Amino acid sequence: MSEEEAKSPEDSEEANGDGLLHMTRRKFLWLTGAGVVGALAVGRFGCYSTEQWEGQVLARWEAHTMAAAALALIPDEPGRWPTEGPTPWEVAANVDRYLSGMPQAMLREIRGMFVLIEQGTLLGCGIRRFTRLPAAKRLDVLLTIRDRGEMFALAFEGIRALCYVGWYQDDHTWQRLGYDGLMIQREGPPAVPTPEQSAPYQELVAEPGAVPRGVL
Amino acid sequence: MIYDASTFDLPIRIKTDLCVIGSGAGGAAAAAVAAELGLDVVVLETGPFVPPSVMNQREEDMMPALLRANGSQTTTDGRCTIIQGRALGGSTVHNTNLCKRIPDAILDEWEETRGMKYLPRSRWEEIYQQVEAALDVSPIESHRVNHHNQLFQRGCEALGWDSGGLLHNRNGCVESGFCSLGCSYDAKNNAAKIYVPRIVEADGQIFTHCQAVRVLHRDGKAYGVEAVALEPTTRRSMGSVTIEADQVCVSASATGTPAILLRSDIPDPSGETGNRLTIHPALVAAGEFDKPVRGWEGIPQSIASSEFLDFEAAHPPQDAGDAARARAEEVGHRTWLIPVFAHPMSTATIMPGWGKEHRRLMERYDRMAVFTAMVHDRSHGTVRPSGELDLDIEWSPAEPDRRELLFGLARTAELLFAAGAKRVFAPHRPLIELEPGDSLSPLHDIDLTTGAIDLNAVHPMSSVPMGDDPSNAPVDSRGKHHHIDGLWVADGSLFPTSIGGPPQLSIYALGVHVGQSIADL
């Protein structure tokens, strides 16, 4: 998905003057979409670092936002990154892989969440976008978003969950938990890739491109 | 054979006798039986084929490979996570293999309220026996009960609560504990292992990465299915797959099936399609122990407690007196208690908080036991199609279910303390932390409407409930649609109510029943 696509707001429903609470999911998406437009107008989507990004789902700015949120939420103290696991940028890459194939509606919500977080400072009349703030201030922004409740609280929960999806999938984070990881990597009974066991399944599968019976 | 539809020369049009949509417990069983009885069968499955040799026990790989929305499906308000499978074999590939028949009190109620003339008790007995034999259902031997489940049992014994072993469908289990991510050892007797080979053996054809969009029908008769092949990574439509078939069986699960029927404008004067969803909602509490529990090791669930699950009380006969009716409304008859455990990534997303607080909680991971209270729910949710490929689920607990959920949560805490926990956590935002002797009232006082605590569900059901009277049911007790000829349903949607226990056995049985009914026609 291109960055342009990633920025298109859902346009099926209009925002009304209900205020920020009690909003439907669609209104939330519209609002975050409107945030994108506003942000573009003030040039807040430019100038991200040119660090190599080969994500399939997240745009570069979303990866930056993800990494910045990780730096605020994962360590004991915002900004003091723990040494045992992936870097914030690797957390973003892990999240990107995890999101691949998500239903489009959910991806739209996730994009809305990133807009809200990166441009959420706009809601509080802040000038600097989220990724430009020091880590402790980022945590403040995230908590301000959470405290608005309803869909905003869900957006906070969403980014929080993604941080842990990106962090705890890395084997290096497991030792602290006492978790000994995958059984197939330990001494133990062999998993199924033994030829005798996997053969019956392979025999069920047609060659890629094979033409099924009954084609009209 | 199993064909990957994403490799077809698209668009493609195929003729068959029966098109089955979905390859989970219901669809795979229905397709296998119908194919063995001589029908030419095509099964459409939106997910991939993930054989055991590909299963690598990693959450970040297996959840996207096996689960709808990569395991993140929620109700539209985001408050309840509903986990469902989307792979060949459906939710049976990643489930925890518990097997249980529907209790008599519920079957009695269904007969009273829905007729069920094609599904008398003798028929249930017949199809249960067939499925139990096919899946090799057996008791989980006591030496396989892991420490986590032993703690659960110890707590029940200390409190004098009923508890007992469970039945499962596994052979050759090496007790790896990775059931929820698919079995790398091929020990699960699931739909992919038991029924898919039977479909292929009987010359049936299965198309993976192929999502049904709508049932084609005209003049009150089904004549096929409009589907699309999906690009395996992005899951976007690559082109159309049209199936011409005189019989169509929708088995896309209790969420997928009503979404397809509604998108297809299938008439239903009863108004029940997509409007009676039940889910067995659950809340969890975690307890911290002095010594390691290592809940991820071994068979995940082998002991449960039915102390607060009284089907007779919850389902009085229609002619019962006022006292029995009042008793049915009392709290504490609809809660099933059982241990649950997740691997680190999923556990971390459930644990509340961030920063230091969250890291300290996760440091206790190996010393934690987690028990859940699953409710035999009565609240009705809805399923609606969303665009051509997606769906929206709404479910929130009505007052009786809300009370039952919080009652259950308090019992899990009680049980954890009785098992020896020195501290109990409810994953509420903010965290609720209790010590032995503390009042449990903070748990009873939780407001479930604010989203401060997450509900979880793994058993969506009853969204296209069967019944012999077309005025109150879309399909009859054979799974045959009342208003469209040649249209059938065979999955968890068919239950008229929630069933209060693990549903797979009964869904497989309904699949067998519907498959035979289609072939008999």
Ligand SMILES: Cc1cc2nc3c(=O)[nH]c(=O)nc-3n(C[C@H](O)[C@H](O)[C@H](O)COP(=O)(O)OP(=O)(O)OC[C@H]3O[C@@H](n4cnc5c(N)ncnc54)[C@H](O)[C@@H]3O)c2cc1C
């Ligand atoms: C974590 C977990 C643990 C569980 N543990 C147990 C247990 O121990 N015991 C038990 O009894 N039950 C358990 N269950 C529940 C049980 O697995 C399900 O109730 C059962 O598999 C449902 O059967 P089904 O046929 O209704 O749907 P599913 O098995 O979910 O199958 C539906 C299939 O249809 C496919 N599909 C959906 N839409 C379309 C479409 N439009 N086109 C093509 N294909 C489509 C899906 O991809 C899926 O493969 C568990 C479930 C979960 C999530």
Ligand code: SF4
């Ligand atoms: S516990 Fe048994 S059934 Fe579950 S994944 Fe391990 S070997 Fe397979």
